[in-house]
Amino acid sequence: MSAVERPLIYANLRKPGYSIDIDCYIKHGGYEALKKAVAMKPDEVCKEVEISGLRGRGGAGFPTGMKWKFLDRKSGKPCYLVVNADESEPGTFKDRQIIYKDPHQMLEGIAITAWAIQAKQIFIYIRGEFQHGAKILENAIAEAKAKGFLGNNILGSGYSCDVVVHRGGGCYVCGEETGLIESLEGKRGYPRIKPPYFPAVLGVYNCPTIVNNAETLAQVKHVLTFGGAEFAKIGIPGDSGTHIWGVSGLVKRPGLYEIEAGKATFGQLLYDFCGGPLEGRTFKAIIPGGSSTKILKFGERFKGKLPNGQEFDWALEDIPLDSNSIAACGTGLGTGGTIVIDDSVEMIQALSNLNAFYAHETCGQCTPCREGSLWLSRVSKRITTGGGLESDVSLLLDIANQVAGRTICAHGEAVAWPVQSAVPKFKDEYLDSIKRRQNGDFVSPLKLI
Amino acid sequence: MSLKPSTLSQADTIIAQYPQKRSATMPLLHLVQEDRGFITQEDMAWVAEKVGVTPIQVLEVVTFYPMFRQQAIGRRHVKVCRTLSCALRGSYALMESLEKSLNCPRGETSADGNFTLEFVECIADCGCGPVVQVDHALHENIAPEKAAEFAEQIKNSLKDSNYGKNQPQPGTPEWNG
Numbered sequence A: 001m002s003a004v005e006r007p008l009i010y011a012n013l014r015k016p017g018y019s020i021d022i023d024c025y026i027k028h029g030g031y032e033a034l035k036k037a038v039a040m041k042p043d044e045v046c047k048e049v050e051i052s053g054l055r056g057r058g059g060a061g062f063p064t065g066m067k068w069k070f071l072d073r074k075s076g077k078p079c080y081l082v083v084n085a086d087e088s089e090p091g092t093f094k095d096r097q098i099i100y101k102d103p104h105q106m107l108e109g110i111a112i113t114a115w116a117i118q119a120k121q122i123f124i125y126i127r128g129e130f131q132h133g134a135k136i137l138e139n140a141i142a143e144a145k146a147k148g149f150l151g152n153n154i155l156g157s158g159y160s161c162d163v164v165v166h167r168g169g170g171c172y173v174c175g176e177e178t179g180l181i182e183s184l185e186g187k188r189g190y191p192r193i194k195p196p197y198f199p200a201v202l203g204v205y206n207c208p209t210i211v212n213n214a215e216t217l218a219q220v221k222h223v224l225t226f227g228g229a230e231f232a233k234i235g236i237p238g239d240s241g242t243h244i245w246g247v248s249g250l251v252k253r254p255g256l257y258e259i260e261a262g263k264a265t266f267g268q269l270l271y272d273f274c275g276g277p278l279e280g281r282t283f284k285a286i287i288p289g290g291s292s293t294k295i296l297k298f299g300e301r302f303k304g305k306l307p308n309g310q311e312f313d314w315a316l317e318d319i320p321l322d323s324n325s326i327a328a329c330g331t332g333l334g335t336g337g338t339i340v341i342d343d344s345v346e347m348i349q350a351l352s353n354l355n356a357f358y359a360h361e362t363c364g365q366c367t368p369c370r371e372g373s374l375w376l377s378r379v380s381k382r383i384t385t386g387g388g389l390e391s392d393v394s395l396l397l398d399i400a401n402q403v404a405g406r407t408i409c410a411h412g413e414a415v416a417w418p419v420q421s422a423v424p425k426f427k428d429e430y431l432d433s434i435k436r437r438q439n440g441d442f443v444s445p446l447k448l449i
Numbered sequence B: 001m002s003l004k005p006s007t008l009s010q011a012d013t014i015i016a017q018y019p020q021k022r023s024a025t026m027p028l029l030h031l032v033q034e035d036r037g038f039i040t041q042e043d044m045a046w047v048a049e050k051v052g053v054t055p056i057q058v059l060e061v062v063t064f065y066p067m068f069r070q071q072a073i074g075r076r077h078v079k080v081c082r083t084l085s086c087a088l089r090g091s092y093a094l095m096e097s098l099e100k101s102l103n104c105p106r107g108e109t110s111a112d113g114n115f116t117l118e119f120v121e122c123i124a125d126c127g128c129g130p131v132v133q134v135d136h137a138l139h140e141n142i143a144p145e146k147a148a149e150f151a152e153q154i155k156n157s158l159k160d161s162n163y164g165k166n167q168p169q170p171g172t173p174e175w176n177g
Helices: A022-027 A032-038 A042-052 A064-069 A095-101 A103-117 A131-146 A177-184 A214-226 A266-273 A323-328 A347-361 A367-384 A392-401 A411-439 B005-016 B021-036 B041-051 B055-064 B084-088 B091-101 B144-157
Strands: A080-085 A121-126 A162-167 A209-213 A242-249 A255-260 A283-287 A301-305 A311-315 A337-342 B076-081 B115-120 B132-134 B137-139
Touching: A022 A103, A022 A131, A032 A103, A032 A214, A042 A064, A042 A103, A042 A214, A064 A103, A064 A209, A064 A214, A080 A103, A080 A177, A080 A214, A095 A103, A095 A131, A095 A214, A103 A121, A103 A131, A103 A209, A103 A214, A121 A131, A121 A177, A131 A162, A162 B021, A177 A209, A209 A214, A242 A266, A242 B084, A255 A266, A266 A283, A266 A337, A283 A411, A301 A323, A337 B084, A347 A367, A347 A411, A347 B084, A367 A392, A367 A411, A392 A411, B005 B021, B005 B041, B021 B041, B021 B055, B041 B055, B076 B091, B076 B144, B084 B091, B091 B115, B091 B144, B132 B144
Parallel strands: A080 A121, A080 A209, A121 A162, A242 A337, B076 B115
Antiparallel strands: A242 A255, A283 A337, A301 A311, B076 B132, B132 B137
């Protein structure tokens, strides 16, 4: 059976003639979910989100309802809602669509969430590069305020909450929630150490703070529309709702595909939705959920047990598109940004490209990450420029093993995982790349570094 | 100070949005850079005074974020994405071609001061790679074969007196920027 899309988040923005103005959004049922939410008690809204089983869409997949429960309510300090719209994980381009084409959907989810957690103020931290996106959001906020959906006395509830759009400065590590908070406070985006700086306890201005991804908040709107129990029926147990798969790289039809969790496989995504490999090529590997997730190789077999006890034995093409199945194969759903690599690609160049990214983006706070990312980048690059030694392959792994788990934030894992996953799978090819260059029989393929 | 009066007058409105003044550091730096094109020491001292920190605390922000710069750039700022998704679609070949067409080595400003050409990291439009941000506009699917034509387009924009002044329309590079 062929798989079909089930657009929730992208349902309206793809319609011809759909525009970003508030009247168009209201005509399509907009802000009805907020009305529903405001008629409920804040705790009841939190409960709906909890039973919906919604998991965060920013990469870590943490249950949203549980995150909200961690909010420190005893401190007496005001709490803040921060929207992470700093979309910067390579391969990820889903939030951009929401911001540029349907900003009110996100704002409605934001207003519902602010009500649920009784936030004092909302900050939308948007990528500095999204210049026009920030303007679109500012206009949308003004429209929503004029109609009483945000700002003073929201829908006559007596609850008020203002929104500020805050532009970043082009820094990947500010997508990490504590780095983002530092940045929002007007400092360098150095991630904070946990404990004690769990945002739900000590976030912005050392006040309890919820940081949610832009798409997660758009999903919250749909949780309220359906009701938590009904929303939980979309997808599969343990992973509800839809996932937006952003496919990039070497496929016939790269793009964004919104699919009910667990209701299609990587094979269907890559062949049915994306049209398969380019003419005359064959698929070689994918990075499934943003560049920091571990690489999967075509031809591998994935065997093991799912959390529900079910045993599996899959080829890459058979892996279902839900977070538990993908995690069971040793990688992660992440942001759903799948980068596709085919047989025209020299794997050491692909790795070197990513190593250069992480070396550029390390904040420099922790020595293992700062030095490790730089060395990984230099060693992989010297292989591509012909100065590589056969021992460099194990050297790469050795360096990566000294980074993961030894840093304040997950950038350390992001640095290490591409190397730790790719080296064992492509070791022979890396050695071949080194030898060919040493022997002078190297024909330059697609240049990636 | 040689900043525009409108820049100076916006500062207090921006600061008032935040519970703590220091949060306005980056918004003020963006404001200054959009006005002057880059950020001077004098600007940093002004921002520092406005938000109640020392100038070095502003400098450390300026040097941390890739978007802030302390030098003037060319009349057109051309940023080519080099991260994996765009690279797989040919951004390295595109860059080589643009270097020739614009007569500008990557990471530098052309001798005539018209172009600054740079590789940047992922700008979150991976499904339409290679992507190139030129000032306020984001151009999608600029395959290496289109490089020469694209460079002409950038050059022609130098003669356009309305450049950057039009209201962006949905689906255009200006809208997506």
